[in-house]
Amino acid sequence: MRLTNLFTKTSKTAPADEVAKNAQLLIRAGFIHKEMAGVYTYLPLGKIVLDKIINIIREEMNAVGGSEISLTALQQKDVWEATGRWDDKVMDVWFKTRLASGSELGLAPTHEEPLTQLMKSHIQSYKDLPVYPYQFQIKFRNELRSKSGLMRGREFWMKDLYSFSRTQAEHDAFYEKITAAYLRVYDRLGLGEWTYKTFASGGSFAPYSHEFQTLSPVGEDKIYIHEGKRIAINEEVYNDEVLADLGIARDELKEAMAVEVGNIFTLGTKFSEPLGLTFTDEDGSVKPVIMGSYGIGPSRVMGLIAEHFADDKGLVWPESVAPAKVYLVRIGDQAAITHADELYGELGEKNIETLYDDRDVRPGQKFADSELFGIPYRVTVSDRLLASNQYELTVRKTGETSLLTREQLLAKLS
Amino acid sequence: MRLTNLFTKTSKTAPADEVAKNAQLLIRAGFIHKEMAGVYTYLPLGKIVLDKIINIIREEMNAVGGSEISLTALQQKDVWEATGRWDDKVMDVWFKTRLASGSELGLAPTHEEPLTQLMKSHIQSYKDLPVYPYQFQIKFRNELRSKSGLMRGREFWMKDLYSFSRTQAEHDAFYEKITAAYLRVYDRLGLGEWTYKTFASGGSFAPYSHEFQTLSPVGEDKIYIHEGKRIAINEEVYNDEVLADLGIARDELKEAMAVEVGNIFTLGTKFSEPLGLTFTDEDGSVKPVIMGSYGIGPSRVMGLIAEHFADDKGLVWPESVAPAKVYLVRIGDQAAITHADELYGELGEKNIETLYDDRDVRPGQKFADSELFGIPYRVTVSDRLLASNQYELTVRKTGETSLLTREQLLAKLS
Numbered sequence A, B: 001m002r003l004t005n006l007f008t009k010t011s012k013t014a015p016a017d018e019v020a021k022n023a024q025l026l027i028r029a030g031f032i033h034k035e036m037a038g039v040y041t042y043l044p045l046g047k048i049v050l051d052k053i054i055n056i057i058r059e060e061m062n063a064v065g066g067s068e069i070s071l072t073a074l075q076q077k078d079v080w081e082a083t084g085r086w087d088d089k090v091m092d093v094w095f096k097t098r099l100a101s102g103s104e105l106g107l108a109p110t111h112e113e114p115l116t117q118l119m120k121s122h123i124q125s126y127k128d129l130p131v132y133p134y135q136f137q138i139k140f141r142n143e144l145r146s147k148s149g150l151m152r153g154r155e156f157w158m159k160d161l162y163s164f165s166r167t168q169a170e171h172d173a174f175y176e177k178i179t180a181a182y183l184r185v186y187d188r189l190g191l192g193e194w195t196y197k198t199f200a201s202g203g204s205f206a207p208y209s210h211e212f213q214t215l216s217p218v219g220e221d222k223i224y225i226h227e228g229k230r231i232a233i234n235e236e237v238y239n240d241e242v243l244a245d246l247g248i249a250r251d252e253l254k255e256a257m258a259v260e261v262g263n264i265f266t267l268g269t270k271f272s273e274p275l276g277l278t279f280t281d282e283d284g285s286v287k288p289v290i291m292g293s294y295g296i297g298p299s300r301v302m303g304l305i306a307e308h309f310a311d312d313k314g315l316v317w318p319e320s321v322a323p324a325k326v327y328l329v330r331i332g333d334q335a336a337i338t339h340a341d342e343l344y345g346e347l348g349e350k351n352i353e354t355l356y357d358d359r360d361v362r363p364g365q366k367f368a369d370s371e372l373f374g375i376p377y378r379v380t381v382s383d384r385l386l387a388s389n390q391y392e393l394t395v396r397k398t399g400e401t402s403l404l405t406r407e408q409l410l411a412k413l414s
Helices: A021-028 A044-063 A077-082 A112-119 A168-188 A240-246 A298-309 A334-349 A363-373 A383-387 A406-413 B021-028 B044-063 B077-082 B112-119 B168-188 B240-246 B298-309 B334-349 B363-373 B383-387 B406-413
Strands: A032-036 A039-042 A074-076 A095-098 A104-107 A133-140 A155-165 A195-201 A208-215 A221-226 A231-234 A254-268 A278-280 A286-288 A290-296 A326-331 A354-357 A377-382 A391-395 A401-404 B032-036 B039-042 B074-076 B095-098 B104-107 B133-140 B155-165 B195-201 B208-215 B221-226 B231-234 B254-268 B278-280 B286-288 B290-296 B326-331 B354-357 B377-382 B391-395 B401-404
Touching: A021 A032, A021 A298, A032 B074, A039 A044, A044 A133, A044 A155, A044 A168, A044 A298, A074 A077, A074 B032, A077 A104, A077 A112, A095 B095, A112 A155, A112 A290, A155 A168, A155 A298, A168 A195, A168 A208, A168 A254, A168 A290, A195 A221, A195 A254, A208 A221, A208 A231, A231 A240, A254 A298, A326 A334, A326 A363, A334 A354, A334 A377, A334 A383, A334 A406, A354 A363, A363 A377, A377 A383, A377 A406, A391 A406, A401 A406, B021 B032, B021 B298, B039 B044, B044 B133, B044 B155, B044 B168, B044 B298, B074 B077, B077 B104, B077 B112, B112 B155, B112 B290, B155 B168, B155 B298, B168 B195, B168 B208, B168 B254, B168 B290, B195 B221, B195 B254, B208 B221, B208 B231, B231 B240, B254 B298, B326 B334, B326 B363, B334 B354, B334 B377, B334 B383, B334 B406, B354 B363, B363 B377, B377 B383, B377 B406, B391 B406, B401 B406
Parallel strands: A195 A231, A326 A354, A326 A377, B195 B231, B326 B354, B326 B377
Antiparallel strands: A032 A039, A074 A104, A095 A104, A133 A155, A155 A290, A195 A208, A208 A254, A221 A231, A221 A254, A254 A290, A278 A286, A377 A391, A391 A401, B032 B039, B074 B104, B095 B104, B133 B155, B155 B290, B195 B208, B208 B254, B221 B231, B221 B254, B254 B290, B278 B286, B377 B391, B391 B401
């Protein structure tokens, strides 16, 4: 993309009421726009990052047998009353609204109820199990406070997958399989090194649920890490009984603050029983379906990645989710323009995503914006460098700079 | 996709309260699920169709210089009060809700106001114009009645592009360009033959707006078609003055009912003036930005395509938006299984999207489902046909059936 075709402008300041570093930087870079606390518009470069995160998650969910669907935001109350979650005192993050006819509706903060209800049309026999529908959908949560930028949204993107299984054993096997898929997602997002499968409270149907927690000084969760086992324990279940169960001694653990970037739950029959989602087993008996739910918030993950890798110059994206791999800076007149245009064309032919700074602005602003944007590689084409047939390549993460011939440059970027 | 991996089931009946043919068929085929009137979940095959429609529109919007973004559903009232559209009497389709703190919010039925406000951060100079941001977003409209299935949603997908131009001439040139892009969209969706650029009322800033109307007996709009010019006039502006302006005589026109599948408006300074979106022109003068808006509802278009092409056996998708190109029916035992598995693999290698009916059900059900699903080509592999080295190919639209060798079949489908 040529920057002259990008309508967003960078800024030296973020809105005064924005206290989260991730949102401050993303707004300054023109990736997002703040509509209100916890509610952000995605501008062109932000949309590309969000879509790349979503696609990585999608690939891993498809790989474990997921079927993509898209549920609705608007919710009727009957199905939520059946599970007791319509009440604002039970589910305290509802946005409620009304149809013109007067009936009360809600905006889905999660989708267990409507999906369980829907599956009654599609699950009758043990032959119909297991199934793993999932979606990327905008969720609405009426949070009292929302000061963490993209990391705690009132309107945000969520991937939620739900498993419908015949037996506990079948459920357990899938639970292990999707745990591995989640770890692959964080690896691909560049967060693997700092992300731990974390034991948390389980509810009625399992001793534990599991969170995926990424170490971060702005994290709101306290966890206890076992470096050797690459697992952690959430403060809420950090007690002698759990330590014994996991075979871990207190002194093997290190306390840390972390951000929850995903969670997986064994739901058992919590939703299938009250909503009547049953199947006929091979022996003719009628049983409730065993369920699980598996969430990752792509917008929260985007905020965390922004927050985690940023330095004092701006954003630093891992290559897998960067809006482009290369930021091409052009400095100088006709010779530089011709060479840069040509290089931009060649990078395009090689499918190397490039932001081409073809703007008529000072070199200092081009360098500053390339750093604020956080594009992994910056290539500079200038009259001075061309005189010696050289291109300057700078790695955003390390600042490492090298002078390369055109062949060396293309080999390095391919 | 193997049908044993598809969790949805077909049904002989639709919900009793569903009166629209498009929704009845899409529900029976398991493409969508009705949550309430005008609110539908997209199931796996429905999601594929919707995504294909969205991608066709996206390609054409990118081709005219569009930049994809994603605005928010939640809206604060101040920006809508500035244009007078917060009032439920002025904009009668609002869903309103409240933050936990008590502030009133709305769910965006359209996005002129928040986008105009946002663009103030990015447009200052004539050098920043023109720009064409667009999005695919879920819109919420609190319609009193919603009985047309996907064709009139209370929660539905919309593509909305907005143009921001320096001069009226620049606006007019883009308006023509996007008109051509819209016609390409309908051609690619298979609707071109029945779709007319239609003159409708213009508002304060242009003599006309334009709708794209597709002929349909279930249409709610009355239009007057000029077959020679491939244009139409909406009933609302069908008068002597307009006929004279367009150089058309009454007797050249044919009355018809149609569904509005898109509309484009010249907004002039209707939003930029009250919200203060201005730019500094080359001569130093400060002027309001000239705007336009351009909408297509992908979900409405999906409903219309379903409704328009359906026959008494079910859905009939144009190839460009069909969930797959081929429906592969397997009848028989080991030899048929081996051959069908192999053919499925080969079709996959050739990137020919195939639904493989590998289910253990009666042939009659396979044939009926292939027709209900509306997949363009059905290929049958059976023991009987294999005995003479033949495959049966049936065209969904015409019912035309031919017996082909494997080479002929693959040549035909490639």
